[in-house]
Amino acid sequence: MARVGVFVCFCGANIADFVDVPAVVEEAKKIKEVKYAIDYKYMCSDPGQGMIRDAIVAHRLTSIVVAACSPRMHEKTFRKALSDAGMNPYLLEVANIREHSSWVHQKDKKAATEKSSDLIRMAVAKSIANEQLHEISVPVTKRALVIGGGIAGIQAALDIADARIPVVLVEKSPSIGGKMAQLDETFPTLDCSQCILTPKMVDVASHPYIELLPYSEVLELDGYVGNYKVKIKRKASYVNFDTCTGCGACWQKCPVKVPNEFNMGIDKRKAIYSPFPQAVPNKPVIDAEHCTMLLKGKCGICAKVCEKGSIDYAMQDEIIEREIGAVVVATGYDLWDPKPYEEYGVGRYKDIITSLEFERMVSASGPTGGVPLRPSDGKIPKSVVFIKCVGSRDEAKGIEYCSKICCMYTAKHAILLHHKVHDSHAYIFYMDIRAAGKGYEEFVKRAQVETGATYLRGRVSKIYQKGEKLMVRGEDAQIGQVVEVEADLVVLATAVYPYKDNPELARLLGISYDKYGFLSEAHPKLRPVETAKAGIFLAGCTQAPKDIPETVAQASATAAKVCGLFSGDTILKDPMISKVNTDYCSGCQNCVTVCPYQAIVTEEIPLGHGSKEIRTVAKINEGVCQGCGSCVAICRSMAIDLAGFTDMQIINEIVSI
Template sequence: MSRIGVFVCHCGENISATVDVEKVAQAAAGFDDVVHSVDYKYMCSDPGQTLIKQAIKEHNLTGVVVAACSPRMHEPTFRKACAEAGLNGYMCEMTNLREHCSWVHDRTEETTEKAIDLVRMLVEKVKNNKPLEPILVPITKTALVIGGGIAGIQTSLDIANCGHKVILVEKEPSIGGHMSQLSETFPTLDCSQCILTPRMVEVAQHPNIELITYAELDSLEGYIGNFKAKIRKKAKSVDHSVCTGCGDCWGKCPSKKIPSEFNAGLGSRTAIYVPFPQAVPNKPVIDKSNCNYYQKGKCKICEKFCKPGAIRFDQEDEIVEAEVGAVVVTTGFDVVKPEFFPEYGYGKYKDVITGLQFERLASASGPTLGEIRRPSDEKVPEKVVFIACAGSRDPAKGINYCSKICCMYTAKHAMLYQHKVHTGKSFVFYMDIRAAGKNYDEFVRRAIEEDKVNYIRGRVSTVYEKDGKLIVKGADTLMNGEPIEIEADMVVLASAGISNPGSEELAQKLHVSYDRYKFFAEAHPKLKPVETNTAGIFLAGACQAPKDIPETVGMASGAASKVAALFSQPELKREPLIAVVNRQMPPVFSSCVGCFLCETACPYNAIGREEIKDRNGNVIKTLARVNEGLCQGCGTCVAFCRTKSIDIQGFSNEQMYSEVMALLND
């Protein structure tokens, strides 16, 4: 026989102003098996909890219903209180009289009636509750970081400095990411590479970090604390254990006209190459798609000139397996491609370039060694137009969001140009200036006031070439939309930041969700910004949305601290609200017939197979088995199971049925 206690909370006036809480408590006292029912002003307060604890002891309660706020808010509080009084925490249920009743209705008789019904349902449910114990899962204390830009570098260093192992996987031949391509950084104008490269070297030398470059994630299986990753090491065609990085090979390589990715297409590289002089590791790979030997069958000049004999033309992709306890995704972003701007002539006119290309022009390690020379004829441009929001905040182009970093880097670009070309004139077309951040607005004001950059509020309608000049047509909306035409020598587009190609595929491999722009989705926009919906997988940097370096680094350290917190526990405690396959006496063993449709329906790969064997080891029956570490308790398998052989602990068929019937039979 159940002995149920009902505790109705006023929540100050949040509930009691709308619901007649005393009447609810009185009505509940009359329900079958309810032996104690009270109301109180703040049930979650210390005296409120004491009320529950005392009642459990005095009335020998076997179940507790707290009629208060959302279980999301206080379920742990009340379960803990019950446990302290000796009642299994999972024998306590909450019904939500606040969000589900008082906050959404007026004070009427019906509102109180609804509150009584809500309590009635949970009383019936709790009678079918069973005591449950938390699930303990072991943790592999190694983290996998995917992407070696500044986010991945910072995350790896922070986790490694906590004493945990890190595997950092980078798809390019070198770590560094977009930050290594930048010239100077706002708002201090310090050199990007100068602050980044020491950290790149630190990664390579850290005893806790295993750096795997030129590699991609092939698959990820498992669950928080216990992932199994397969990493595809692409064939480098160079044995890095032998290579000294002397550079003889790329000096002799005859394929010299390959557009350099590092220089955003403004310079060229060879087929055997290191992306940039400060690369980590500073050893070359062969780009098979552009190598004479791989494409035409002969050449091998690099092999001839390689003194240590490190070239390996027969090297193949290799899959390495790793066991990791947590994953941090730091795959970064991309910028929109030329075909996005037919009206600005990008791709058509050589001197219409993206912000990233301007970074390379302004960089001391770039194709012009830091002099601003336009790509078409290498002349120093006398008039430069910068177009902000090129693609961003443009619903017509399908990008509604603000790319966030463009206002700042456009101001920086104009400033760098003015510093380098004293006689030059620069114009910035902008929609709004978004310079929120420490010293950010001051930076933009400096560009306008000290460096005399001409800011024009308005959009550019078209860019076309005429007599060797780029004619930029726009309007100044602060001058009543007066048309403006500028004869420019170069145009720089602050092109929109977009998600990386392949991010959707990666998200599916990782079982994490992503937004409509294919940026990875955080678990909660405010309170869980670095977590994903999949436990044990975290996010940092621009793979979640465009963001600047300080924000990326902050987020990276945040993700690292989440990983470190996870690794600091000896075992992982999980809520036992998971699916279980029923078991019965032999010879039936279970009503499960082993059709395994649940296995294909499970979004978390949590369903495996269990063989029941006799004494001689012969398989009698194969049943579905739910992996306790993987199951998230979503219930998809329960809906699927034709024989109703699967139940969610804490939300069993019986519990749900009695809850619904309590309402229908009333």
């Protein structure tokens, strides 16, 4: 026989002013199963919890109902009080008589009192059907997977590895470094990007706890938090990295020339190549799409010149499997293609380039040796127009959001231009200057004062050619007039766009992405580095546009999350998950279809006791189930139930009033 204790809270005046609490207590006492009912000023206070603990023992209570604020507020508090009294914490139900009664029916005390009594009746009825539940303990594999070897992935991998947790770092291109490796100098301090990044890249390569897998892609992820299995494709590099010394003889002799992605296609690389001189690992790979030996079976020069005999044209893709406990996704971003801006003549005029192309040109190690040159005639430009928000904040042609970094890097570009070409002049068309960040506003001021750059507030409407020059026509909104600027070079600050393979990756990992393709965090404010799937975290621009300091901060945050997850040998999971009664299960597998987490698998059990024939039934993977209850409602034979929200509990609630 159930013995329920009801504890009604005044919540100071919050409940007591609008609900007749003593009357509610008297009403509760009339319920058959209620053996004890009492009120108190603040149930959540220490004396209040003490009352619950004492009553559990004194009245041999079998379940507890606390009528107070929302269970979203203090359910955990009261569960702990039950635990302290030696009672299973899941025998608690909370009747929400504050948010759902006293606060919303302040003008009708009688109705609020009646409603509160009803809510208590429902909670009592539900609690009678409550079962003892125990948190599920799941073992943890203490190894992390980091996807993406840009600055976000590098920082996350280093921070996790420094905590002596093994890391598998997967990078799709031949070298780690990402977009940051392409940058010349970084705002707002004008640190040389390579100088601050390459030591970290070397640390990754030499770290005893990091397994670096360059030129690799994630194919599959199975399992659940603490117990994932990942399949990684190691693309054939056709070079044996173990024996290759990175001497460079092969790429010097290779006769095939291909546009160099690292330099934004400004110069050429070879078919066997290492993306840039500081690459980590500094070993070349053969680009199978362009290598004549691989395509036509003729050439083989690189194999001839390689003293170590490292070239292996027969090399195949390799599938690597690893067991891991957590994933950090740091796939970075792509740049938006400005083609829709037809009025700018993108693609028609050679001297219109993107910011990253400009960045490569002003880089000392870049294709032009650190001097910006006009792509059309190779002359040094004297008048350069920078156009911001190309694609950003433009619903019609691009995307709605602000790319966040363009205001700052365009200011940087004005400074870099001034440093490289002293007699040049920068014109910057902008919508707003967004320079929120430590030292950012000062940096923009510096750009304006130091370089004398002309900041023009307004959009550019047209670019056309006039002789050798490009004429940039736009509006100067501050004087309310159309202006025309004669430019040698036009630089477009194109929008930061989600990494193109994000949707596919999200599906593969079982996480979600937004309408643009950025991966979604679990909560935009309070859980910004976690995804909705336990054990998968986000770092850097894969989630939203970010600058380097923010990316690094978020990467370190993911490392803290991973370390926290791995701090014990097991993880405790909420026990409110589905369970199958195999006696009723007909094996229709409707539940398998609706489960959003692939938490339901099938198993084969004997048809009857001792029978040799088998039948198929559903099986819940306790580690994966999140407890949504989709499978419960779809199950025709009522073989599945959700602990904590069983059919019995909910029906009890429904019929109690």
